[in-house]
Amino acid sequence: MWQYQAPLRDMQFIFEHWLEAPSAWACADAFQGLDLPLALQVLEEAGRFSAQVLAPINASGDRQGCRFEGGHVTTPAGFAQAYRAYVEGGWPALACAETFGGQGLPQLLDAALQEMLYASNHGWAMYTGIAHGAYLCLKHHAPQWIQDLYLPQIISGEALATMCLTEPQAGSDVGLLRSRAELQADGSYRLNGSKLFISGGEHDLTENILHLVLARLPDAPAGSRGISLFLVPKLLPGSLANGVRCDGIEHKMGIKGSATCSLVFDGAKGWLLGEADRGLAAMFVMMKSARLHVGLQGLGHAEAAWQNAYSYARERRQMRAPLRPAAVAADAADPIHFHPAMRRVLLELRAYTEGMRAVGYWAAHLLDQADPRALRLAELLTPVIKAFFTEQGFRLSSSALQVFGGYGYVAEFAIEQTLRDSRIAMIYEGTNEIQANDLLLRKVLGDEGRTFDELLAVMREEARADGGPFGEPLAKLCDKLQAVCGVVQEQAYEDREYPYRVAGDFLRLCGLALLGFAWARSARVCRQLPESDPLRAQKLQTAQYFFAYELAQVDYRISAIEAAKASLAFLD
Template identity: 80%
Template sequence: MWQYQAPLRDMQFVLEHWLQAPKAWSQTEAFDTLDLPLALQVLEEAARFCSGVLAPLNASGDRQGCRFDGGHVRTPDGFVQAYAAYVEGGWPALACAEAAGGQGLPQVLDAALQEMLYASNHGWAMYTGIAHGAYLCLKTHAPQWIQDCYLPQIVSGQTLPTMCLTEPQAGSDVGLLRCRAEPQADGSYRLTGNKLFISGGEHDLTENILHLVLARLPDAPAGSRGISLFLVPKRLDSGANALRCDGIEHKMGIKGSATCSLVFDGAQGWLIGEAHRGLAAMFVMMNSARLHVGLQGLGHTEAALQNAWGYAQERQQMRAPLRPAGAAAQAADPIHYHPAMRRTLLTLKAKSEGMRAIGYWAAHLLDQGDLQLAELLTPIIKAYFTEQGFEQASQALQVFGGYGYVAEFAIEQTLRDSRIAMIYEGSNEIQANDLLVRKVLGDEGQAFERLLSVMREEAPLASLCERLQAVVAQVRDDSIEDPEYPYRAAGEFLRLCGVALLAFAWARTARVAEQLPEPQRAEKLETARFFFAYLLPEVDQRIALIRAARAPLPFLA
């Protein structure tokens, strides 16, 4: 049986001790009425919803999947009712401005909510996952009449948005898209073209769906600089719009999420932002989405840890070489006594708790208006966290042995569901290029130097920061003669940054854990010692691989 309970104690540790968020809230006008007890009450209610409503639908939603019939999509049994409960609980409004009908709470609380949603039911959470990013996009770039009309619908949960980028011939390279937008006399536009891989492009959770669509105007220049963004509702005041779903994908995972192909056949829409500058408007939504996708990796890691730990306590196999003090001698021991399993479970724990601190930190930076550091962290969180979500789910499956490969224990679903997060919202390879080429080398290392200065506040990291600084200098120097070198090294550089951020998380944890009561203090310090002894040496491997990438890659025949 697959189980999930939100890790509320660790969430409180991150908010109260690691981030000292209540102190920051008291000094921020937008949040000065929020205190820790209220924040914890919000998280407790979210945990109750996720464990009581969403988690029981996870396996059944995977088995049943979505059904497509005549242009209409039916989500798995229970999904509609779960969404109604989500709306009734006010969760769509959590981090939205009060002026738009929201609750005005910090994004760091929304980050905790997102972790819980994805950990408990990734397929269901795909329908709601883009909503906050769409809200930010319209709030920043839409004409006032669109904000007045549609923002309250998103905030209340009355309607759900989508993000329509991909076309059959245009995936990561959006400059190749062909969808057309023709201006009309009334100021609207008519959109014609095909989009695919649209999460929630059609469903039965809400009557209306708001599609945010990238398309080209007649006078658009070629490439990505000729793209505009449009809002295209499924339904207009006059009735159905001229668009339809002509199929859903049959996928490896997240089967409860309808991944749709959409056809726009002269559908009416309205320009969002400036003409030919659609990517700038869309990236407001995508940056939010990428942080949320990173939290999917965290959610999968936490769920994998909980289920592997539960199984390892029950499963008995062979006698362990060493038992904990006071354990009774017996013919077979719980497998969590065995060194290989202890190492796997401790790795899951160290990765999950470390990523939680860093992921919530990025959201907290957004609350504090520190966009420079938040934007630097975003590609690392998106790519490194999702890679870990898949890798740690695989390691957790190993704890189950052969049982992990069968559907009864559901860790195989976690493995399948986690894999997509490495691909969508900008593949992890694109995130790596964005980090090293644009955000580190591109601004002459200013944001990266700020990150290192924060990390140096933890005394044990001084040497690590010097090594990171030296790596960036070496890549910058070598790229002068070999412009492709940063692209060959980018993936390993991002992984290096991921490990370094976990080191920062655990160095700060070890320092602030001294004020915790037992046994939480000892638990945190033990996990920190494990991280620095067993996981930090990966830094040496990543630096060696970055240097090895100096060798040119041959072209395959």
């Protein structure tokens, strides 16, 4: 009753026309051997793996969940076999450097892969999702001998990795963590402490698990400035057991196929990554990758919800629609996708999903460019992608459930699983509230709006290039964003709390604006397609819908930002 097919045609449209990625690859030394046919072949194979291997074990993995016995975790039936197929396909190596055995392909291709994995089976993809971030962290901050030993294991899929930050008393405020590390005579460290909510902290997919652990040295300063990062393998060289054990797994609302573990480090042996007391700087290399991937989780959920809601709406007949296309034969009842209320929901699903795909892939494409401006823009986009995409993934899954009516509330149609699975993405890897603060206070106000102005310049350039009906509204949208940014900057001088009060609305405003930018460009470049190509008409129709209906929310968000000049009451 549930299906997933990778949206390969839309992915190709974004690669070829929206981003013009093949031209950029041809100019980059790192991607000289890559062209569009090869990229499409990779996407096709990734789509086949997702649809044929991962999607069939999504619902069963949710029903079965993980089993914890004697310190060991058994993943749901089929998960270990799927991981072996993933490794045999070379997917862990996709966007890793050839120096360590990787394929050296762009982050853009990896972003498309991640979307497919999360859309087809979020619980399974949690085990592999952090691997690329761990690879980047070790590549930039590990001593050479650690790189030589462990990077090939990550890239080959021989080992999986975790990110161990959270403790019972230290969630978003990592400065409160208590785990300790003590230097040993051989240059290693002994770690003691406990961590919780560790995705993939124990499992049966790989023999070894590489834990990246935040802990304090004995003489460390208080707070977040006194945190160091360590690599702590489950198995030491020679397959010797290390002093780390799983103390239990959580029973959760969703992603039940993912083992969310409590870990105890009892004299575990580890090695320092990066500089002492500067662990957050090293960890953020990993977290930046993770936050982009979490945003792609929201996109994946939206895509799965859209596909299945659309399919169901074309089959389910209820009542007579007020209007129907002339070519449709009269019947006692019409498919519900003819009814205006359902058309509105389905158009919203398509507009947000395809718009988010363009923006998310753009961020990944910016990361592939060895250009400081591109990297600044990617940094600015990351908190928007993480927070806005995951919020929309949950909201759109709920909207899709409404299409199914009562059937959506029962497990038979699995949209209820998509809704449950999507909710966690708004919380982990930095809550969406933290992302909003990061965007406004650090990325916009922190550099006095310079990078934000660069983003507006890109959007204005698109507005000028548009020869259709969307250039003018996009230009006006840019004017509104610039004015709002000025208001926030001015008000922040007078009221220190004001930016925190408006951060959420500012991020949502930016998300809507980026979708406007995405649809203006989509409408312009889709005219390169033949008139006989159905995608051309679909893109133009959806762009028209977005500008007519969804962009109206911009003024609401601006009003909310203005209204927040009034202080919030304190609760007793």
